[in-house]
Amino acid sequence: MTILLRNRPTRPEAPVTGDATAVLRLGDRAVADYTWRPDLPVALSPRPYLHPVRTLAGVTVTELMPDSHRHHLGVSVAVAEVDGANFWGGRTFIPGHGPAWLDNQGRQDHVRWLRRTDTRLSHTLRWTAIDGRTLLTERRDLTCRLAGPGAWALGYRFTLTNATAAPLPIRSPAAHGRTGAGYGGFFWRAPSGDCRITSPAGTGAEAVHGRRAPWLSVASDGWTLVFIAANPATRDDSWFVRTRDYLGIGSALTWDEPLVLDPGAAVTRQIVTVVADGTVDAGQAAAYAAALAA
Structure with a gap:
C-alpha cells in the first residue's frame, strides 16, 4: 500500500455553519455543554x-483544543484508526516511520435526536471516512444526575455498529507497535496540573x-x-492514563490487538464519571462505583 504524506490534510472544508450546542442541567446549574455539531x-x-464540564461549584474540569494537542476535545469518543481512517485527529502513527500527517481524517456527524432534555441527550451519529464512506453508525446517550453532596454523575453510553459489508478493524497505535499507546474510545482531557491517581489496581x-480496573x-x-x-x-477494557505533559484519561476499546467488527456487529461501552468538588477518598470512590455501575 502506498502511503501519502502531506503537510496538512487537504480535504475541502465543509461550509461554515457555526457550532450547535445543547446543555446538561441539574436544576439551575449548567453542568456540561455538549457541542453536537462542531x-x-x-x-x-x-x-x-x-x-x-463543570463541578457543582462551577469549576471547569475539561480542556478544549490546548496548544500542544489541538485535537483533544474535552470529552469525546475518539479512535486512532478505523480501517485506516483517523477519528482521533492530528497525525497518524505509521509503523517504522512514526507519527505523520496523512490525508485520512474522518468525522462524526449528528444524524437524528432521539431525546433531548436537561438531563438526557440521546442521538444517532454517522462515522464517515475522508472518501465519504460510512464506516460506523452510533447511538450515544449522555445523562446527568446528582451523586451525593457536592457531586454529580455524567453517564456516557455509546454503541458502534459496523455499517460496511466487510469486517472492520479498529486499532490503536499500540497495535502498530507504539508501546503504551493503546488509546482510542472514550477520552477525557482534563486541566493539566498536579494530580493523584487512585484505583483498586x-x-x-x-x-x-x-x-483493567x-x-x-x-x-x-x-x-x-x-x-x-x-x-x-467496559470493565474488560484497559485504561489509558497520561499524566506526563498533559492529563488525559481514556477507556480503550482495544489495546495492542485490533478489534474486528463483522458486518452489522456492534459494541457497546458505558462510562459513568463522578464529578466532585473537593477530594474523594478511595472508600467513597468504591461506593460510587458500586452504586452507579450497571
Whole structure:
C-alpha cells in the first residue's frame, strides 16, 4: 500500500455553519455543554464533544483544543484508526516511520435526536471516512444526575455498529507497535496540573495504565473525577492514563490487538464519571462505583 504524506490534510472544508450546542442541567446549574455539531478544521477529525464540564461549584474540569494537542476535545469518543481512517485527529502513527500527517481524517456527524432534555441527550451519529464512506453508525446517550453532596454523575453510553459489508478493524497505535499507546474510545482531557491517581489496581498512573480496573479516580486541586467502567464489556477494557505533559484519561476499546467488527456487529461501552468538588477518598470512590455501575 502506498502511503501519502502531506503537510496538512487537504480535504475541502465543509461550509461554515457555526457550532450547535445543547446543555446538561441539574436544576439551575449548567453542568456540561455538549457541542453536537462542531465547526472544526478537518485536521482535528471533527466530532461532538463535551466542554466545559463543570463541578457543582462551577469549576471547569475539561480542556478544549490546548496548544500542544489541538485535537483533544474535552470529552469525546475518539479512535486512532478505523480501517485506516483517523477519528482521533492530528497525525497518524505509521509503523517504522512514526507519527505523520496523512490525508485520512474522518468525522462524526449528528444524524437524528432521539431525546433531548436537561438531563438526557440521546442521538444517532454517522462515522464517515475522508472518501465519504460510512464506516460506523452510533447511538450515544449522555445523562446527568446528582451523586451525593457536592457531586454529580455524567453517564456516557455509546454503541458502534459496523455499517460496511466487510469486517472492520479498529486499532490503536499500540497495535502498530507504539508501546503504551493503546488509546482510542472514550477520552477525557482534563486541566493539566498536579494530580493523584487512585484505583483498586494501586496508586499512580503506572498502576493502572494499560490495565483493567472497575474504577479510577483523578484528584487535583479542588476537584475529583471518578471514572467508572459501568458495564461488563467496559470493565474488560484497559485504561489509558497520561499524566506526563498533559492529563488525559481514556477507556480503550482495544489495546495492542485490533478489534474486528463483522458486518452489522456492534459494541457497546458505558462510562459513568463522578464529578466532585473537593477530594474523594478511595472508600467513597468504591461506593460510587458500586452504586452507579450497571
